Amino acid sequence: MDLTKAEEAILNGEQGEGRQKAMELVTALGKIYGAESLIDITSAHLSGASYKTIGDGGLKYLEDMVSGGAKVSVPSTLNPVGMDRERWKEMHISEHFAGKQLRIIDLYGRMGIRTTCSCTPYTGANVPRFGDHVAWAESSALSFVNSYIGARTNREGGPGALAAAILGKTANYGLHLDENRKPTAVIDADIDGSVFSHSLLGQAYGMLKGKGVPYFRGIKPGIEEAKALSAAMAASGSVALYHVEGTTPEAGRFDVSELEAIPIGKKELEDAYSKLNVADDIELIAIGCPHLTEKEMHDIASFLRGKKKVRDDIEIWFCTSAEVRARCPEDVRIMEQFGKVLADTCMVVAPIEGVFSRTGTNSAKAGNYLPTLCSQKAMCRDISALLGVVM
Amino acid sequence: MIAGGKARGEVLKISEPLSFLGGVDGSTGEVRVGSGGNVAGKILVFPSGKGSTVGSFVMYDLMVHGKQPAAVINESAETIVATGAVISSIPMVDSIPSIGMFCDGDTVAVDADAGTIEIEGVQCRVCVSSAIVRGGKVLMLKRPERCRSFPGRWSLVSGKVEEGESLESAARREIAEETRIEAGIPSKSLPAVYVREGNTLWEVHPFRFDISGGDPVLNDENEDFRWVLPGEVSSMNTVDGTSEVISKLIGRSHPI
Numbered sequence: 228m229d230l231t232k233a234e235e236a237i238l239n240g241e242q243g244e245g246r247q248k249a250m251e252l253v254t255a256l257g258k259i260y261g262a263e264s265l266i267d268i269t270s271a272h273l274s275g276a277s278y279k280t281i282g283d284g285g286l287k288y289l290e291d292m293v294s295g296g297a298k299v300s301v302p303s304t305l306n307p308v309g310m311d312r313e314r315w316k317e318m319h320i321s322e323h324f325a326g327k328q329l330r331i332i333d334l335y336g337r338m339g340i341r342t343t344c345s346c347t348p349y350t351g352a353n354v355p356r357f358g359d360h361v362a363w364a365e366s367s368a369l370s371f372v373n374s375y376i377g378a379r380t381n382r383e384g385g386p387g388a389l390a391a392a393i394l395g396k397t398a399n400y401g402l403h404l405d406e407n408r409k410p411t412a413v414i415d416a417d418i419d420g421s422v423f424s425h426s427l428l429g430q431a432y433g434m435l436k437g438k439g440v441p442y443f444r445g446i447k448p449g450i451e452e453a454k455a456l457s458a459a460m461a462a463s464g465s466v467a468l469y470h471v472e473g474t475t476p477e478a479g480r481f482d483v484s485e486l487e488a489i490p491i492g493k494k495e496l497e498d499a500y501s502k503l504n505v506a507d508d509i510e511l512i513a514i515g516c517p518h519l520t521e522k523e524m525h526d527i528a529s530f531l532r533g534k535k536k537v538r539d540d541i542e543i544w545f546c547t548s549a550e551v552r553a554r555c556p557e558d559v560r561i562m563e564q565f566g567k568v569l570a571d572t573c574m575v576v577a578p579i580e581g582v583f584s585r586t587g588t589n590s591a592k593a594g595n596y597l598p599t600l601c602s603q604k605a606m607c608r609d610i611s612a613l614l615g616v617v618m
Numbered sequence: 619m620i621a622g623g624k625a626r627g628e629v630l631k632i633s634e635p636l637s638f639l640g641g642v643d644g645s646t647g648e649v650r651v652g653s654g655g656n657v658a659g660k661i662l663v664f665p666s667g668k669g670s671t672v673g674s675f676v677m678y679d680l681m682v683h684g685k686q687p688a689a690v691i692n693e694s695a696e697t698i699v700a701t702g703a704v705i706s707s708i709p710m711v712d713s714i715p716s717i718g719m720f721c722d723g724d725t726v727a728v729d730a731d732a733g734t735i736e737i738e739g740v741q742c743r744v745c746v747s748s749a750i751v752r753g754g755k756v757l758m759l760k761r762p763e764r765c766r767s768f769p770g771r772w773s774l775v776s777g778k779v780e781e782g783e784s785l786e787s788a789a790r791r792e793i794a795e796e797t798r799i800e801a802g803i804p805s806k807s808l809p810a811v812y813v814r815e816g817n818t819l820w821e822v823h824p825f826r827f828d829i830s831g832g833d834p835v836l837n838d839e840n841e842d843f844r845w846v847l848p849g850e851v852s853s854m855n856t857v858d859g860t861s862e863v864i865s866k867l868i869g870r871s872h873p874i
Contacts, residue, residue, distance in 0.1 A: 248704070248705065251621070251622075251704050252701060252704045252705060255620050255621060255700050255701075255703075255704050256697060256700060256701070258620065259620070259695045259696065259697070259700055259712070274671075275671075275672075275675070280672055281672060281675050282644070282672070282675060282676075282679065283644070283645075283679055283682070284644050284675035284676055284677070284678040284679025284680075284682065285672070285675035285678070287678060287679070287682045288675060288678045288705060384671040384674065384697050384698065384701055385671060385674075386674055386701045386705055387697065387701055
């Protein structure tokens, strides 16, 4: 790999051990993927924030990075953590877990990372611009900013994204390069246009193809729909970039006339739905994967206004960022009559296993991860059908 | 080289792609997959990483507990294990042709900075191995029991490369000596495959020659021959790696 003199100096330890380690990691990853050089980034978004997922190994790693003097050099945000910082007791979290989790948040903060912890930083805390090179972890968020905004990032892992944030640089390969952003298949979608149908569309694509750069026709996603589509395809497959004809900013660059066109409609959506629905009874309803936007908070509150919860045996969590929760006090008041509006956490990264065993969600992403990461039997329906269960 | 450094130790080989999350206990180093073992202080050899990205932190946890492997050797590196090796300062070498060149218990010296791996006490010998193909069938030769290398097994037309000889002429010479067949130009060749036999590491260069002539006339290096369909090879008692080489040179199940 061609490094500049300044980059070589960092690799040789001339700017301290923290930055040297970061450079070793970024160049090692660059080598694996055939990068020829590094590229400047404008922002980073980090995963590996929940004590449940990173464990004591991750915590010690962060301790060592901080004591090595590591500091980020570009605006950086953090993924959801394992609990609401104020309301963790209501989430059945142990003192032990809470102590470790608060320490992790503190350590990220010491490195200069903004510790509002959300998987949708692109709605406020961290918004890349078209053409920006960035280093983002969190599969759903990086797919959103690649696709809907036209920023450029690979699927970074937690430590890789942190190393890039420290250096302000990442290896230049994969989706940073024009040639890898070309569509690989055309998807002719026939769906009803709801947010939930975008979740199922993404799930169906992941089940059919797994990877690649799909080019969708027949849909017109807004932010909420694109959020659901991004998350579903990143969880059921490993899609980090897609295009939507007439909607996403890069779609017009490509001639897709020679590509295979695959229809996804009623039958494929039904297959996706049955794959995600295993439980027929639930103990927890968890909504907000990825985190609820302000619009979704308003929509849910209007749906709930005037209704009553009759199933007291089912707990409800609405997951969003602390910022969105603070901006929607009236919606929060209504939603709190049905459940808890939790900030900066979610059902996937919180240690719900051991407390619950059957969870309902509106998210295809959560539907994929609840069984594997949380030992849950999952139910996956649109929000009104899901909330209908408790009325 | 993925992560720098030098190490020497005993090989622990895991034959399948490894997820450190679930596959290795971060505080004890115990391996929970395959035939088990403990990674602590070992030269850990496996094809590649897989699974959750949290695996990088399991490697860090091993280091914190002093149970990390002395070095990691992979056929192909991916993000999770590479990240874990770099952040945990574990020397790591990738792009080796095959983990088949290592055996459990080998003592190996790794110099990741120089990109070298030495399997101590093991000698590498270069040989050629040719598939002679006629009418959809491949020629297999049976080695006598007195043969020093892989006695009693079926093999392609194989032999050592002599000093100063090109691989292709070695292949043609061996075919002429062992079968009296005039082989002509090879229709295909493959990158070397590695086969371990005790303290010998065979670096095998496979070729394919298509012929139309008659049967071979054997010399005393082999005691029998058969023309077989590629799909039949896996049921024969062959020299290690033969079946894989044939499927890459010809295809396993279909006539040509």
